[in-house]
Amino acid sequence: MSNKKIAVSTWCSNDYRDFIGIKELTKSIKYFHPEIHHYIDTQDWTPEMGAWMMAPTCLEIADDFDMVIHIDGDSVVVGDLSEMISSDADVIGTLNNNVLNKAGANGPITTDLMSYDEENETYNTTGKQIPHNEWLNAGIIAANTKEFYKAWDDLNMSIYEQLERLKVERLAAPFGDENDTLNVIFHSGRFSKHIVDFHGSNVSYNITNLWGFEYGRHWESWKSLYLKDDKVFLDDPINGTPCQIKILHQAGGSVAKDLNERHGGFRQWLKQAVPKEVAEFIDHISN
Numbered sequence: 001m002s003n004k005k006i007a008v009s010t011w012c013s014n015d016y017r018d019f020i021g022i023k024e025l026t027k028s029i030k031y032f033h034p035e036i037h038h039y040i041d042t043q044d045w046t047p048e049m050g051a052w053m054m055a056p057t058c059l060e061i062a063d064d065f066d067m068v069i070h071i072d073g074d075s076v077v078v079g080d081l082s083e084m085i086s087s088d089a090d091v092i093g094t095l096n097n098n099v100l101n102k103a104g105a106n107g108p109i110t111t112d113l114m115s116y117d118e119e120n121e122t123y124n125t126t127g128k129q130i131p132h133n134e135w136l137n138a139g140i141i142a143a144n145t146k147e148f149y150k151a152w153d154d155l156n157m158s159i160y161e162q163l164e165r166l167k168v169e170r171l172a173a174p175f176g177d178e179n180d181t182l183n184v185i186f187h188s189g190r191f192s193k194h195i196v197d198f199h200g201s202n203v204s205y206n207i208t209n210l211w212g213f214e215y216g217r218h219w220e221s222w223k224s225l226y227l228k229d230d231k232v233f234l235d236d237p238i239n240g241t242p243c244q245i246k247i248l249h250q251a252g253g254s255v256a257k258d259l260n261e262r263h264g265g266f267r268q269w270l271k272q273a274v275p276k277e278v279a280e281f282i283d284h285i286s287n
Contacts, residue, residue: 002085011026011043032081033080062150097110140198141182
């Protein structure tokens with residue numbers, strides 16, 4: 001057990017708690033880490049501010065904990081988080097693109113690589129892009145310092161102010177949303193960093209365990225999940241090496257939202273998205 005005082009932060013409005021299964025997420029976290037506090041922010045953010053809510057919800061509790069981990073509500077913890085918790089880096093990220101060089105079933109995502117100018121407190125383009133196998137998904141992110149969440153929130157709020165001033169809905173990448181800005185800061189050199197589920201690590205903390213072969217069918221890979229020694233695994237689609245799954249994160253935007261609505265909620269959809277033995281294991285650790 002780590003000596004760190006750790007919290008997981010999740011945002012979910014009260015009217016969505018049962019639909020997404022927040023109680024079950026809490027229980028899955030506590031199954032592996034009873035020492036971790038699960039903080040649930042239930043604020044009814046405006047649509048505009050809701051697009052930038054990850055950093056401020058973590059900031060709310062950052063003074064009280066050594067490490068704050070953000071986990072999206074459409075997730076289930078299915079293994080211990082030891083690799084993430086043991087990291088001493090300022091920021092611990094999790095990947096977006098899988099070993100097939102795809103984002104789920106779709107093409108890979110990346111944005112411009114920026115560098116941080118400490119004297120002028122600006123992020124400047126390097127003329128390069130972040131490698132596909134280093135681009136992060138913001139659904140699961142951890143930090144050992146409050147200063148990271150403060151920097152992320154400051155950048156996001158500066159973009160929000162520009163949106164208000166320019167009367168536009170979105171700026172171009174790499175400042176389009178909070179996933180973009182996470183990658184801006186993480187790769188800028190401003191903070192020490194660690195990617196916990198880098199390709200070849202044989203662990204998956206985010207959506208690198210998603211792939212499919214038709215556009216939008218991101219979760220075909222989950223049909224191949226299997227249980228061994230009370231751990232969830234998925235074999236690497238290229239070399240067959242077993243990869244232990246630590247977190248299942250649905251993601252998937254509007255496609256996932258439609259699936260959840262058709263099945264009566266995320267947890268109901270999840271039961272039919274994975275093999276029976278894995279579904280029973282998830283039910284065991286979440287109830």
